[in-house]
Amino acid sequence: MSENKPLPAFIAVEGPIGVGKTTLTNKLADHLGYQTVLERADENPFLERFYKNRRQAALATQLYFLFQRAQQLDEFKQSDLFKPTKVADFLMQKDRLFARANLDSDEMALYEKVYNQLTLDAPVPDLVIYLQAPADVLMNRIQNRGIRYEQRVERRYLEEINEIYSEFFLYYEDSPLLIVNASEIDFANNPRDFQQLLDYIPRIHSGRHYFNPSLV
Numbered sequence: 001m002s003e004n005k006p007l008p009a010f011i012a013v014e015g016p017i018g019v020g021k022t023t024l025t026n027k028l029a030d031h032l033g034y035q036t037v038l039e040r041a042d043e044n045p046f047l048e049r050f051y052k053n054r055r056q057a058a059l060a061t062q063l064y065f066l067f068q069r070a071q072q073l074d075e076f077k078q079s080d081l082f083k084p085t086k087v088a089d090f091l092m093q094k095d096r097l098f099a100r101a102n103l104d105s106d107e108m109a110l111y112e113k114v115y116n117q118l119t120l121d122a123p124v125p126d127l128v129i130y131l132q133a134p135a136d137v138l139m140n141r142i143q144n145r146g147i148r149y150e151q152r153v154e155r156r157y158l159e160e161i162n163e164i165y166s167e168f169f170l171y172y173e174d175s176p177l178l179i180v181n182a183s184e185i186d187f188a189n190n191p192r193d194f195q196q197l198l199d200y201i202p203r204i205h206s207g208r209h210y211f212n213p214s215l216v
Contacts, residue, residue: 007032007202008126008176011087014094015131015182016161017153018138018145023188024131025089031198037072037088044068050102051152058102062111066095070118077123092122097164101157125175127204131182132166135159177208185213 011028013021022038029036041047044064049057073092099111133141135158142150169177178201187194196213203209 009085010125011127012091012125013089013129014091018142019131019133019182021089025087028087034085034087037086039090048149051149059107062099073122092119097168101160128175129178130169131180133183137183176204176206178211180211
């Protein structure tokens, strides 16, 4: 077995809505003493309209998220004077994934121009943790957490997002990648699952890895 390396300074946790990104991000930050960079979906004034009518509100919703995430990562870079450690519950490229799912071709062309300008110097994570779960599991978790506007999310939409994520991470090579089947893992309430993840992270040097607590 290769020797453990120091913990990654910048970790990004990714995956579809309802999979547990923010929960894991906060637990990692609390345990490791990292700062968090969190999506602020509840600040997007277009999001509720998007869940009511995806087609009508897609561009405004997507552009708001793009500007918000770009600003957060810009603040991340500005605060990097002493190289603080951080964990984020999003990867900048995810914004483009959702744009592909929700915008028509003309809107996407406009979006790409803005995206390319805003993300020229986006920081690259030292580790990406990709949480996976099937649509049925995501639907159940979304219903259980009870955020009002999310209750309009359709299973078909979650399946589409899952497919886009799977395709993206199939070819992702910008950072070391840890793929976690989160269907039966409970990082929030099962200390064993979380501790095994913590023990596994320092083993990751490069490439892609798969995490299954029962096999670790």
